[in-house]
Amino acid sequence: MLKIKNLTAEIDGKQILNGLDLEVKAGEVHAIMGPNGAGKSTLSYVLSGRDGYDVTGGTAELDGINLLDLNPNERAAAGLFLAFQYPVEIPGVGMTNFLKTALNSIRKARGQNELEALDFLKILKSRQKELGIADDMLKRAVNVGFSGGEKKRNEVLQMAMLEPKFCILDETDSGLDIDALKIVADGVNKLRAPDRGFLVITHYQRLLDYIVPDVVHVLAKGKIVKTGGAELAKELEAKGYAELVA
Amino acid sequence: MQNLLPKSLPDLDKEHWKYSNVNAALKKLDVALSQPVWEMTGAFEFLHPDIENGVHLSIPKNKQFMRPIELKLTGGEGQHLDTKIVIDVAEGASLKIIERQTGCGAYWKNIKVDINLAANAQLEYYRLCEEDPFCVVTEFLTANLARDARFNAVVVNGCSGFGRNEFKVHLNGAGAYADLSGLALLRGKQHGDTTICVDHIAPHCKSSQFFKTILQESARGVFQGKIHVYKDAQKSDGYQLSNNLLLSPLAEMDVKPELEIYADDVKCSHGTTTGELDETPMFYLRSRGLNEQDARKLLIEAFVGEVLDKMTDETIRALFDERVQLWLK
Numbered sequence: 001m002l003k004i005k006n007l008t009a010e011i012d013g014k015q016i017l018n019g020l021d022l023e024v025k026a027g028e029v030h031a032i033m034g035p036n037g038a039g040k041s042t043l044s045y046v047l048s049g050r051d052g053y054d055v056t057g058g059t060a061e062l063d064g065i066n067l068l069d070l071n072p073n074e075r076a077a078a079g080l081f082l083a084f085q086y087p088v089e090i091p092g093v094g095m096t097n098f099l100k101t102a103l104n105s106i107r108k109a110r111g112q113n114e115l116e117a118l119d120f121l122k123i124l125k126s127r128q129k130e131l132g133i134a135d136d137m138l139k140r141a142v143n144v145g146f147s148g149g150e151k152k153r154n155e156v157l158q159m160a161m162l163e164p165k166f167c168i169l170d171e172t173d174s175g176l177d178i179d180a181l182k183i184v185a186d187g188v189n190k191l192r193a194p195d196r197g198f199l200v201i202t203h204y205q206r207l208l209d210y211i212v213p214d215v216v217h218v219l220a221k222g223k224i225v226k227t228g229g230a231e232l233a234k235e236l237e238a239k240g241y242a243e244l245v246a
Numbered sequence: 247m248q249n250l251l252p253k254s255l256p257d258l259d260k261e262h263w264k265y266s267n268v269n270a271a272l273k274k275l276d277v278a279l280s281q282p283v284w285e286m287t288g289a290f291e292f293l294h295p296d297i298e299n300g301v302h303l304s305i306p307k308n309k310q311f312m313r314p315i316e317l318k319l320t321g322g323e324g325q326h327l328d329t330k331i332v333i334d335v336a337e338g339a340s341l342k343i344i345e346r347q348t349g350c351g352a353y354w355k356n357i358k359v360d361i362n363l364a365a366n367a368q369l370e371y372y373r374l375c376e377e378d379p380f381c382v383v384t385e386f387l388t389a390n391l392a393r394d395a396r397f398n399a400v401v402v403n404g405c406s407g408f409g410r411n412e413f414k415v416h417l418n419g420a421g422a423y424a425d426l427s428g429l430a431l432l433r434g435k436q437h438g439d440t441t442i443c444v445d446h447i448a449p450h451c452k453s454s455q456f457f458k459t460i461l462q463e464s465a466r467g468v469f470q471g472k473i474h475v476y477k478d479a480q481k482s483d484g485y486q487l488s489n490n491l492l493l494s495p496l497a498e499m500d501v502k503p504e505l506e507i508y509a510d511d512v513k514c515s516h517g518t519t520t521g522e523l524d525e526t527p528m529f530y531l532r533s534r535g536l537n538e539q540d541a542r543k544l545l546i547e548a549f550v551g552e553v554l555d556k557m558t559d560e561t562i563r564a565l566f567d568e569r570v571q572l573w574l575k
Contacts (some may be wrong), residue, residue, distance in 0.1 A: 066461070091552060092552045098544075
């Protein structure tokens with residue numbers, strides 16, 4: 001599914017990713033843990049195509065398509081989804097209009113017909129119900145006035161609506177209390193599927209109690225320095241990153 | 247017709263005309279004084295005949311209008327239209343006015359609007375300017391608000407060649423409330439200037455100024471907004487925000503926010519932003535599948551939508567929205 005080979009990238013001439021290799025198979029959940037400054041967020045932005053992150057070498061393929069050749073919306077159409085660490089507030093853009101425009105843009109790019117308002121609302125209602133999202137949230141502007149928990153639940157709602165092949169969760173646990181974390185993790189777990197892969201990026205082990213990964217990687221100084229099972233996360237929580245980073 | 251007036255505005259106070267050289271703009275025109283013809287829908291029985299070249303509406307006590315009254319003035323080639331609107335709203339009365347400005351050719355409209363709201367009177371005032379890109383428009387609005395009067399104004403300016411829109415609001419009675427918002431859409435070599443002064447004269451008054459500009463090509467925009475709180479105007483609440491979107495490297499925006507406060511127990515704030523579309527929401531939308539063009543369109547619609555949302559009347563909002571969408575295309 002996702003194959004990253006020898007990926008190097010820099011910001012403003014400063015090298016952040018130093019030859020990163022990673023493979024996630026369909027149906028798997030991989031976690032990437034690492035200390036601050038290891039390149040975790042850079043990895044998520046490089047994969048999703050944000051301006052200002054220059055790829056200097058390597059490949060990142062999703063089902064054989066090199067993502068790095070595509071612009072951000074083409075990557076979304078190819079099935080990539082990034083759940084933001086800090087979801088962006090967009091005053092003046094209503095939630096429902098936003099979700100409909102996004103879904104229809106992706107459907108169009110995939111050669112599917114665009115949904116009429118009624119068909120769209122049917123899908124929205126069912127996803128909304130599954131994730132326990134109140135009507136009120138959908139009447140507001142995108143992320144404006146949302147609590148931390150609502151913002152992250154909104155990311156999961158978008159994920160459920162757009163039905164990506166591969167999801168990157170960038171520090172989804174940041175800014176959440178334990179109750180909000182459980183709700184968000186529960187939403188993500190409902191989306192786990194044999195044909196869908198996940199990359200869960202986090203600083204803390206806590207999130208991985210609720211989204212249990214198949215594989216855990218440690219990212220330090222721009223490359224994967226250790227790989228193990230779910231137990232590796234617990235070990236890191238106990239010992240810290242110092243040993244691995246040194 | 248003989249040109250009766252000098253082609254300039256006399257006695258301009260230099261400080262507030264620093265960014266807009268109206269006399270230079272007028273020199274380029276060849277206009278002669280012409281008779282302004284206002285088209286009006288409804289409320290004829292409340293017309294006052296005392297103004298020769300304009301409209302005087304006098305709304306009696308407690309009269310409530312459901313339908314908006316539309317006033318329209320069309321400019322034509324070579325015309326200099328010097329005109330006036332006077333709206334007196336007596337105690338407890340309320341109405342909605344739509345002022346529409348259109349025209350074709352090089353002309354000069356010089357418009358004075360005098361609004362007098364008695365105690366507890368309400369006026370919703372909507373102005374839609376779709377002028378010729380070669381005309382000059384100078385419009386001076388003065389509003390006097392008595393106790394608990396409410397004045398809501400939304401101005402959409404999609405614009406003249408050279409435009410100066412001035413608002414002077416006097417909050418004379420306690421509890422008066424003025425809410426002013428506007429959108430200027432400028433392109434080509436258009437020059438659009440919005441200059442506002444809200445005087446908090448009585449205590450416990452509230453005012454808001456919310457103005458946005460979108461500039462394309464080599465357009466130039468000016469926003470000067472002032473909140474002036476008098477010594478006795480305690481518990482004043484004044485707000486001002488100016489957001490401006492530059493869609494071309496050649497466009498220019500000059501913003502001058504001013505607070506002049508002489509009372510000591512007041513709440514006043516102002517803010518301003520000028521720049522291109524933000525990269526962050528752009529990336530967010532694109533990561534959700536919107537192509538660059540659609541993402542830009544959505545963000546620009548959202549930018550103007552915040553001003554249009556100030557319109558409480560659905561029908562009027564739909565009319566303005568339609569005109570704005572045409573401009574954005």
